Amino acid sequence: xxxxxxxxxxxxxxxxxxxxxxxxxxxxxxxxxxxxxxxxxxxxxxxxxxxxxxxxxxxxxxxxxxxxxxxxxxxxxxxxxxxxxxxxxxxxxxxxxxxxxxxxxxxxxxxxxxxxxxxxxxxxxxxxxxxxxxxxxxxxxxxxxxxxxxxxxxxxxxxxxxxxxxxxxxxxxxxxxxxxxxxxxxxxxxxxxxxxxxxxxxxxxxxxxxxxxxxxxxxxxxxxxxxxxxxxxxxxxxxxxxxxxxxxxxxxxxxxxxxxxxxxxxxxxxxxxxxxxxxxxxxxxxxxxxxxxxxxxxxxxxxxxxxxxxxxxxxxxxxxxxxxxxxxxxxxxxxxxxxxxxxxxxxxxxxxxxxxxxxxxxxxxxxxxxxxxxxxxxxxxxxxxxxxxxxxxxxxxxxxxxxxxxxxxxxxxxxxxxxxxxxxxxxxxxxxxxxxxxxxxxxxxxxxxxxxxxxxxxxxxxxxx
Ligand SMILES: C[C@@](CO)(OP(=O)(O)O)[C@H](O)COP(=O)(O)OP(=O)(O)OC[C@H]1O[C@@H](n2ccc(N)nc2=O)[C@H](O)[C@@H]1O
Ligand SMILES: Nc1ncnc2c1ncn2[C@@H]1O[C@H](COP(=O)(O)OP(=O)(O)O)[C@@H](O)[C@H]1O
Numbered sequence: 001x002x003x004x005x006x007x008x009x010x011x012x013x014x015x016x017x018x019x020x021x022x023x024x025x026x027x028x029x030x031x032x033x034x035x036x037x038x039x040x041x042x043x044x045x046x047x048x049x050x051x052x053x054x055x056x057x058x059x060x061x062x063x064x065x066x067x068x069x070x071x072x073x074x075x076x077x078x079x080x081x082x083x084x085x086x087x088x089x090x091x092x093x094x095x096x097x098x099x100x101x102x103x104x105x106x107x108x109x110x111x112x113x114x115x116x117x118x119x120x121x122x123x124x125x126x127x128x129x130x131x132x133x134x135x136x137x138x139x140x141x142x143x144x145x146x147x148x149x150x151x152x153x154x155x156x157x158x159x160x161x162x163x164x165x166x167x168x169x170x171x172x173x174x175x176x177x178x179x180x181x182x183x184x185x186x187x188x189x190x191x192x193x194x195x196x197x198x199x200x201x202x203x204x205x206x207x208x209x210x211x212x213x214x215x216x217x218x219x220x221x222x223x224x225x226x227x228x229x230x231x232x233x234x235x236x237x238x239x240x241x242x243x244x245x246x247x248x249x250x251x252x253x254x255x256x257x258x259x260x261x262x263x264x265x266x267x268x269x270x271x272x273x274x275x276x277x278x279x280x281x282x283x284x285x286x287x288x289x290x291x292x293x294x295x296x297x298x299x300x301x302x303x304x305x306x307x308x309x310x311x312x313x314x315x316x317x318x319x320x321x322x323x324x325x326x327x328x329x330x331x332x333x334x335x336x337x338x339x340x341x342x343x344x345x346x347x348x349x350x351x352x353x354x355x356x357x358x359x360x361x362x363x364x365x366x367x368x369x370x371x372x373x374x375x376x377x378x379x380x381x382x383x384x385x386x387x388x389x390x391x392x393x394x395x396x397x398x399x400x401x402x403x404x405x406x407x408x409x410x411x412x413x414x415x416x417x418x419x420x421x422x423x424x425x426x427x428x429x430x431x432x433x434x435x436x437x438x439x440x441x442x443x444x445x446x447x448x449x450x451x452x453x454x455x456x457x458x459x460x461x462x463x464x465x
Pocket of ligand 1: 188191200201202203204206272273274275278308309310311312325326327351352355409410411412
């Protein structure tokens with residue numbers, strides 16, 4: 001069997017759940033069976049894992065049929081856990097499990113995590129002994145970090161003596177190895193155009209909320225000084241790609257002699273008003289500044305970002321913020337913990353075209369942070385223009401508007417609604433009509449990029465000490 005490992009897709013959720021049922025059936029004669037038989041993977045959770053890029057699948061090279069998968073979860077800023085891991089029993093003994101496990105651990109290390117943890121069954125060869133063969137060591141299960149998992153076992157009737165927890169430590173990545181960095185999406189929680197500058201650019205007021213969901217950038221330092229894009233992006237030649245332009249800009253600004261290979265895993269719809277391209281650029285600026293050790297400070301990185309696009313500085317600074325000017329005058333705002341259903345109506349909405357629309361309101365009344373915080377400013381100046389010009393976006397706004405307060409992000413076409421709990425958001429996302437796509441994301445105070453920078457720095461410091 002020739003197989004390859006790739007990131008799982010949402011369309012594979014059912015197939016992965018079926019693999020889990022088959023793999024679990026191996027425990028039919030085992031004391032854990034009653035608790036395993038009663039449980040199955042909640043499809044929505046697996047779907048969210050896939051959207052977060054935390055699930056990898058082994059597929060048959062010839063037929064693309066899924067043969068096994070591994071699913072990681074973030075436990076805290078420095079550790080990931082293996083949430084689930086299964087290979088079809090008929091495909092055992094071909095190295096599929098070992099390859100999946102290696103892939104997941106390699107990714108965690110490249111993302112700066114310091115350890116992978118898991119809970120498994122002590123006495124079957126394909127569980128604890130398999131992990132031991134791949135570098136995992138048993139840890140004290142009375143450690144408070146496992147209290148939650150042990151309680152869950154008790155609730156599910158899992159026999160306690162058969163449970164073991166294991167851990168594999170990871171070393172920090174060197175600059176000439178691939179490292180991975182998040183490029184989170186943003187929402188505009190409101191957006192008003194309050195004026196126009198002599199150069200034609202529009203003055204706006206907005207609140208950028210950074211999400212825990214977005215693209216992923218892989219970087220590897222090159223000694224030859226070249227900037228090389230190692231992934232394809234539909235309709236965007238390498239020279240115009242914001243990630244290449246960001247790397248060149250930082251290189252020219254600092255005179256750094258090093259180069260970089262850059263690969264982008266795109267998840268954020270392009271031109272959707274979620275700032276995906278801007279965030280990719282910001283991540284390249286911030287992460288290369290770490291890897292090249294060029295020491296550019298936060299203000300100077302934001303200024304470089306501004307040269308690439310109005311939305312870039314909020315991502316380099318890495319905090320949800322109130323914004324004015326063309327989006328570059330930023331003030332951090334403290335926002336309550338909220339979850340969002342983000343809908344992609346799958347319609348391209350051109351930003352420049354909307355800014356030049358004659359019917360656009362360009363003199364909306366300016367508001368204040370306290371009005372926004374009091375819930376008095378939730379409008380988006382572009383919404384009526386986008387509604388009139390883009391019927392699919394209007395239909396998506398109407399659908400979401402039947403369940404919650406629907407808002408356009410940026411110039412659209414993506415839209416969202418805000419919820420007090422993740423469960424409420426999931427309930428609505430599940431009902432999304434097939435012609436659109438929906439995902440659930442949490443609003444962040446600090447950007448996942450800022451957290452990743454801290455994680456990589458901690459890792460390097462610990463390895464040095
Ligand atoms: C309006 C926002 C809100 O987040 O929309 P989205 O792009 O996210 O939908 C952004 O500020 C957009 O930022 P960004 O997408 O980086 O815009 P840029 O590349 O700088 O500009 C694209 C074009 O939009 C127009 N433009 C953009 C920003 C602005 N404040 N006034 C403008 O008139 C200009 O014609 C410019 O050539
Ligand atoms: N790395 C990139 N990712 C996305 N878009 C890019 C990138 N580089 C250049 N672009 C161009 O920037 C445009 C706007 O991208 P994006 O930031 O995704 O949307 P928006 O500004 O609506 O939030 C895209 O349509 C594309 O032509």
